[in-house]
Amino acid sequence: MSEIGVSGVEAKPSILIVDDEERIREGCRKVLLNDGFEVATADRGARGLEMIEEKHYDIILLDLMMPNMSGFDVLGRVKALHPDSTILVISGYATVEHATEAMKRGAFDFIPKPFSPDQLRLLVTKAIEYTRALQDIAGEKSRTRVLINRLTDGVLATDRDKRIVLANPSFQRMVGFQEQEGCVGRTSLEVTRDDMLEGLIDQALAMPEEEFVELAEEWKSGGEGGSGERIFNARCLPFRDRSGRNVGAIMVLHDITVIKKMDQVRSDFVSMVAHEIRSPLNSILAQIQVVRDGLAGGLTEKQEEILGRASERIRGLVSLSSELLDLARVESGLILQEREQIDLGEMLKDQRDFHSPRAEAAHITLDLQLPGPLMPVLANRRNIEEVLSNLIGNAISYTPEGGQIELSAAVENDYVRVSVKDTGFGIAPEDLDRIFAPFYRVKNDKTRMIVGTGLGLPIVKSIVEAHNGWIRVESTPGRGSTFHVHLPLGK
Ligand code: ADP
Numbered sequence: 001m002s003e004i005g006v007s008g009v010e011a012k013p014s015i016l017i018v019d020d021e022e023r024i025r026e027g028c029r030k031v032l033l034n035d036g037f038e039v040a041t042a043d044r045g046a047r048g049l050e051m052i053e054e055k056h057y058d059i060i061l062l063d064l065m066m067p068n069m070s071g072f073d074v075l076g077r078v079k080a081l082h083p084d085s086t087i088l089v090i091s092g093y094a095t096v097e098h099a100t101e102a103m104k105r106g107a108f109d110f111i112p113k114p115f116s117p118d119q120l121r122l123l124v125t126k127a128i129e130y131t132r133a134l135q136d137i138a139g140e141k142s143r144t145r146v147l148i149n150r151l152t153d154g155v156l157a158t159d160r161d162k163r164i165v166l167a168n169p170s171f172q173r174m175v176g177f178q179e180q181e182g183c184v185g186r187t188s189l190e191v192t193r194d195d196m197l198e199g200l201i202d203q204a205l206a207m208p209e210e211e212f213v214e215l216a217e218e219w220k221s222g223g224e225g226g227s228g229e230r231i232f233n234a235r236c237l238p239f240r241d242r243s244g245r246n247v248g249a250i251m252v253l254h255d256i257t258v259i260k261k262m263d264q265v266r267s268d269f270v271s272m273v274a275h276e277i278r279s280p281l282n283s284i285l286a287q288i289q290v291v292r293d294g295l296a297g298g299l300t301e302k303q304e305e306i307l308g309r310a311s312e313r314i315r316g317l318v319s320l321s322s323e324l325l326d327l328a329r330v331e332s333g334l335i336l337q338e339r340e341q342i343d344l345g346e347m348l349k350d351q352r353d354f355h356s357p358r359a360e361a362a363h364i365t366l367d368l369q370l371p372g373p374l375m376p377v378l379a380n381r382r383n384i385e386e387v388l389s390n391l392i393g394n395a396i397s398y399t400p401e402g403g404q405i406e407l408s409a410a411v412e413n414d415y416v417r418v419s420v421k422d423t424g425f426g427i428a429p430e431d432l433d434r435i436f437a438p439f440y441r442v443k444n445d446k447t448r449m450i451v452g453t454g455l456g457l458p459i460v461k462s463i464v465e466a467h468n469g470w471i472r473v474e475s476t477p478g479r480g481s482t483f484h485v486h487l488p489l490g491k
Contacts, residue, residue: 013128014038014056018048018074019063019090024113028061031117032124045069049077056082059127062107064091064098072105079106084134086127090115154232154253157239160246162188162201174221174232174253194219197251200236204249207238219253231257263331271328274321281318285311316451323455326386327438330462341376341490342384344416348407351388355396363401366392369408377416378490383463390456391420391483397450399424399480415469415486426477435473436461460485 015037019025025041032039040057042048045066052060052074060078064071071089078085089102092113099110108130111123148155154171158164167183175192177183183191189198200215207213215236222228232253239248290296292307299307352368359366377384395405403423410417425446427435434440439454441447464471468488475481 012036012038013058013131014040015059015061015124016040016042016048016051016057017061018042018045018066018071019061020044020066021063021092021113024063024090027117028120031120035121035124037124045071045074048074052078052081052085057085058131059086059088059124061088061090064089064102072102075102075105075107084131084138086131086134088123088127152255154251156188156191156251156253157248158188158201158251159248160205162198162205162249164188164191165248167191171251171253174230174255176221194221197234200234201249201251204236204238204251205246207246209240209244209246212238218256229257230255231260267328267331270324274324274328278318278321278325281314281321285314285318288314316453320453320455323453323459327455327459327462330383330459330466339378339380342379342381343374343376344384344409344418344487345370345374347381347384347388348409348418351385351392352407354389355392359396359405362396362399364396364399365404366396367404367406369406371410374409374416375411376490377467377487379467379487380463383467384487387460387463387485388418388420390460391485394456395420395422395424395481395483397452398422398447400446403480411489412486414489414491416489418485418487419482421480421482423480426479426481427473427475428477432473432475436471 015032017025017028017032017039018041019028020043022043025043029039029041040051042051046069048060048062049069051057060074062071062074062078071091075087075089078087087102087107089099089107089110090113091098091110102110108127109123111119148166148168151168152170154174155166155168156164156171157166164183164186167177172178172183172191175194175197177191188201192198196217196219200217203215217234219232219234220229221232222230233256234251234253236249236251238246239250241247288307288311292299292304292311348368348370352366356366392405392407399405399422405423406419406421408419408421425444427442431440431442435442436457438458441452441454461471464485464487469486471486472484473481474484
């Protein structure tokens with residue numbers, strides 16, 4: 001026999017039989033005891049009530065018709081005292097009306113006298129399964145609640161009218177809600193007092209059925225830039241019923257202050273180092289040039305060759321420090337502020353003209369295919385030039401002589417797609433994701449001699465993502481690569 005747990009403790013299911021008819025009471029008791037249950041009996045309704053007041057029973061077998069007190073009275077009392085006890089009704093005067101009435105008042109099922117031991121067992125087994133399911137649900141619910149209440153992330157759930165159904169202590173602390181009466185039943189705006197969070201909830205509740213995306217924003221509290229400032233990642237989703245209708249919204253706040261601050265320190269450090277290195281390097285370059293120009297006396301061919309190589313390496317360092325600076329600036333969002341409507345077609349023409357001499361020198365064709373005028377995108381001009389320049393520069397660097405590069409652009413849904421396609425060395429599948437990580441460079445016989453920093457693509461990716469766009473690459477080793485950049489239309 002399976003055992004059910006009460007309050008999480010595994011125990012024998014306990015059954016109380018309340019019946020004035022001794023034959024029935026004792027008959028049931030024997031059958032159920034034999035089956036391993038803990039059984040108690042009461043010969044009157046009043047006695048049954050006393051026992052119920054003292055102890056919780058998992059199942060109560062209740063005679064509907066007893067002298068002095070009807071089973072209905074006992075039923076009402078049990079429901080009030082122990083709503084989780086399962087009541088099974090026994091009655092010799094069973095009629096459909098009695099049965100229906102008892103069920104309406106909360107009885108689980110009904111067994112008419114006379115009944116066989118097997119019929120009794122069947123009914124009790126069914127009741128136990130039901131009780132176990134109820135207890136599982138109750139246990140699950142309370143576990144979930146404890147879990148949510150202990151989470152360090154803030155969790156908020158609202159109904160469709162933006163009334164709060166749940167807000168865990170972390171959420172209340174994060175939004176600075178301190179009122180004693182609690183926040184359940186209040187509107188979300190009363191509790192968050194923040195237009196941005198309210199906007200996220202509005203957006204989630206208005207999300208059409210066919211769409212299901214997590215909305216995310218960075219949210220700050222406690223005074224902009226001050227020592228008490230906290231930075232959160234706020235995520236919001238609609239909550240749906242079975243038919244897919246939005247019945248509420250769920251919001252989660254995750255504190256990212258420490259990560260943000262560390263990122264800022266790292267970025268500042270990189271900028272500082274890059275900046276401090278660049279000026280002395282440029283001055284060394286200038287001095288070497290003076291020597292190479294013969295202004296400090298004549299040079300042998302060997303000396304000229306050595307100084308040439310040294311200059312080359314220093315130029316590499318200068319470009320590394322410039323790219324580090326760019327990355328740090330993009331990451332801290334510094335140069336993204338000024339945005340304007342940009343015609344990517346025009347920008348691609350300029351870029352083609354700018355890179356053509358280098359492509360020609362490498363015997364590579366550089367073509368541009370445009371379907372006609374493009375709709376503008378709202379973006380930072382310098383940043384987008386940098387994106388295109390990096391991708392075209394890479395295409396030239398990683399394509400051997402005689403190759404072709406094709407630039408193209410088109411409007412796709414709400415985005416402009418710009419593609420840079422080459423017939424170069426290509427990228428192995430395992431490297432496709434890694435090339436966007438800072439300093440990652442593919443090292444093989446073909447690329448070993450090509451100078452680079454491994455910072456171009458990370459800068460490109462950061463810029464594109466900061467413009468709410470995305471970048472994708474397709475490549476076949478030995479045949480070539482295509483980089484696609486998608487930027488939202490500047491509507
Ligand atoms: P860098 O070019 O300075 O090494 P990037 O971040 O721009 O740095 O590129 C990272 C790596 O990705 C490159 O070292 C190269 O191996 C690979 N890569 C980038 N663009 C292409 C391309 N068009 N074709 C083949 N490989 C490429």
